[in-house]
Structures are given as structure tokens and as C-alpha cells.
Amino acid sequence: MKVELRGVAARHPAARAGAAPALKALDLVVAAGEQVAVIGPSGAGKTTLLQVLACALPPAAGRVALDGVEPWSLPRRALQRLRGRLVLAPQVPPLPPRQRVVTAVLAGRLPALGLAASVRSLFYPNDIPAAHAALERFDLAEKLFERVDRLSGGERQRVGLARALLAPASLWLVDEPLSALDPARSAQAIATLVDAARERDVTLVATLHQVDVALAQFPRIVGLRDGALAFDLPAAEVSREQLARLYAQHEHELRGDAPPAAADETPAAAQPVVMHCR
Incomplete structure (x- = not known):
């Protein structure tokens, strides 16, 4: 699927009225079957x-x-x-906690199923070998019949990616899929995703905080800062100087460090994550 944006401005869904747009007059074209990584500091407009x-x-x-x-x-x-021709994989996959992994993965096929078949698939998984094969690509085959609430955060993220492999889509949109993965798992998961997109001639646009993974695995890198295009280059042409400018005042993100805390800041209690499914 070819993607084209011309002069696009957009506000984040949670933005207050009158807030500055998260995207500002953005021009971007992604050819059908191309794989692109979008990088940039927090607040750059990647999720928007x-x-x-x-x-x-x-x-x-x-x-x-x-x-x-x-x-x-x-x-x-x-x-x-x-x-129905695209799939959006959020950073926190909306996986029902009591659902079996096999059912969560096969849910990727729901857009191609009728109502009766969709309901039936919730109780009687209709293609267990396909779910097993998708999970195997992310080293999760042994979790096929595990309950989702017994998985780690990183395992849930990989289940979300496995589900994308079964979706009847020609455009994969993946938002920060590596936040709960260690470096080795991150590289393996993204390599699997990019390879699968190439095999199926699927257009892949992924936002990533892991700059080194993006440069190693994607042929094209788009840098966003303050809602505007900072650069759009082949990965081999992205220089350290360009990255330093892109992440100016956000160097900890470029290094992969935790953000610095203010001197009078105390740790906040963890807040529940609310997920809205449409």
C-alpha cells in the first residue's frame, strides 16, 4: 500500500483545545512494499x-x-x-488478560472473517498451526496455549507482533514495539518483522526509540522533531551529527538512558493503563 501525506497537520487525540499541532505541514511518501523507521525524541509526533x-x-x-x-x-x-487493509500495533497490545495466546494471535485474521466465523474463532481456534508458526518466528511457540496474563511485558509485545503477521493487511503500522525487550530480543524481533514485510510485500512504518536497531534493520530512516521532518534518508547516510541535532536536549533518549529526574522529584506511583479498542 502506498502512503502519501502532503502538508499534513494533526493534533494528538489527547491534546487540549488550542494546543499546537503534533504534526506541522508534514510531507511524506512511502512506496508500496517499503520499510521505514521513524525516529525522534519524545513529543516529536511519531505516534500521531x-x-x-x-x-x-x-x-x-x-x-x-x-x-x-x-x-x-x-x-x-x-x-x-x-x-481492514491495515494493522496498527500499539506500544501496549490490547490483549484480553484471560485470553489464550493462540486466540490473541489468530485475532489478527478477524478483519477477513464474517461475524459468525469471528465469534466461533474466540472459542474454537481455526488455524492453530498458523498461530504456532507466527509465534515461532518470535521465539514464543511454547507460549501457544498460555494465558496472556501470565506473559511478561516483552512477551506480550511479541505476541502483538505475531498477530500482525496473520493480519490480511498491506500496511503495518507499528508503534514502539521494543520498549519491554532487551537489546538482543529487540534486534531479533525487528529483523523478523522487517523480513516478514519483505516476504509479503507489505508496507511497514515503525516508530522506534532504539536508534541503533532502526539504523541496522531498516533501509530508510525518517527523523521527526517538534512535528516537522528533520531528515528522510537511507540508513547508511544518517550521520552522528544529524542524530545529535535530532535529539538535542534529549540526549538520554539517543543513548537509551532513563530520563534525568528533577532534584525535588519523587517517584510517582504506577498508574493503571487504560486501553480503548475500536
Whole structure:
């Protein structure tokens, strides 16, 4: 699926009224079957970009086109069909905690199933070998019949990626899929995802905090800062100087360190994560 943004401005869904847009007059074209990593400091607009590409967030200005079609000009049913041709994998996969992993992975196929088949698949997984094969690519085959709430955070992220492999989609949008993975698992997971996209000729756009993984695994790197395009280059042409400018005042993110705490700051209690599924 070809992706095209022309002069797109958009606000984050949680932004206050009157807040500055998270994306500002952004131009971006991704060819069908291309794999692109989007990097940049926190607040650069990376997640908002994926929301716009997923037809989940209408732009405040500019033009968005997927395979030449402008999503927000379509009737509701046609827009739903277009959404069925893409998959958006959030940083925290919305996996029901009491669900079995096999069911969670096969849920990637739901857009291609009718209502009766969708309901039946929740109780009687219809292609266990396919789920096993997808999990095996992420070294999770032994978790096939495990309950989701017994998985670690990193295992849940990899289950979310395995689910994407089974989706009947020509566009994969993946948001920060490595936040709970160690460096070795991160490299393996992204290599698997990129290889699978190439095998299926799927367009892949992934946002990443791990700059070294992005440079090693993706042929093209897009740098965002303050909602604007900082650079759009082949990975081999991205210099240390460009990265230093991109992450200025955010050097800890470039190094992969934890953010510095203020002197009078005390650790906050963990807050529950609320996930909204549409």
C-alpha cells in the first residue's frame, strides 16, 4: 500500500483545545512494499503520525492518501473496509488478560472473517498451526496455549507482533514495539518483522526509540522533531551529527538512558493503563 501525506497537520487525540499541532505541514511518501523507521525524541509526533496513517485521526490540514484514496472522503462503510487493509500495533497490545495466546494471535485474521466465523474463532481456534508458526518466528511457540496474563511485558509485545503477521493487511503500522525487550530480543524481533514485510510485500512504518536497531534493520530512516521532518534518508547516510541535532536536549533518549529526574522529584506511583479498542 502506498502512503502519501502532503502538508499534513494533526493534533494528538489527547491534546487540549488550542494546543499546537503534533504534526506541522508534514510531507511524506512511502512506496508500496517499503520499510521505514521513524525516529525522534519524545513529543516529536511519531505516534500521531501512525494514528493519521491508520485512519484513526483525521488531519487538521493537508491531504492523506492510501493507494491514492483519501480516507476521510469515503463513506463510513468504505472507510471501514480501508481500515481492514491495515494493522496498527500499539506500544501496549490490547490483549484480553484471560485470553489464550493462540486466540490473541489468530485475532489478527478477524478483519477477513464474517461475524459468525469471528465469534466461533474466540472459542474454537481455526488455524492453530498458523498461530504456532507466527509465534515461532518470535521465539514464543511454547507460549501457544498460555494465558496472556501470565506473559511478561516483552512477551506480550511479541505476541502483538505475531498477530500482525496473520493480519490480511498491506500496511503495518507499528508503534514502539521494543520498549519491554532487551537489546538482543529487540534486534531479533525487528529483523523478523522487517523480513516478514519483505516476504509479503507489505508496507511497514515503525516508530522506534532504539536508534541503533532502526539504523541496522531498516533501509530508510525518517527523523521527526517538534512535528516537522528533520531528515528522510537511507540508513547508511544518517550521520552522528544529524542524530545529535535530532535529539538535542534529549540526549538520554539517543543513548537509551532513563530520563534525568528533577532534584525535588519523587517517584510517582504506577498508574493503571487504560486501553480503548475500536
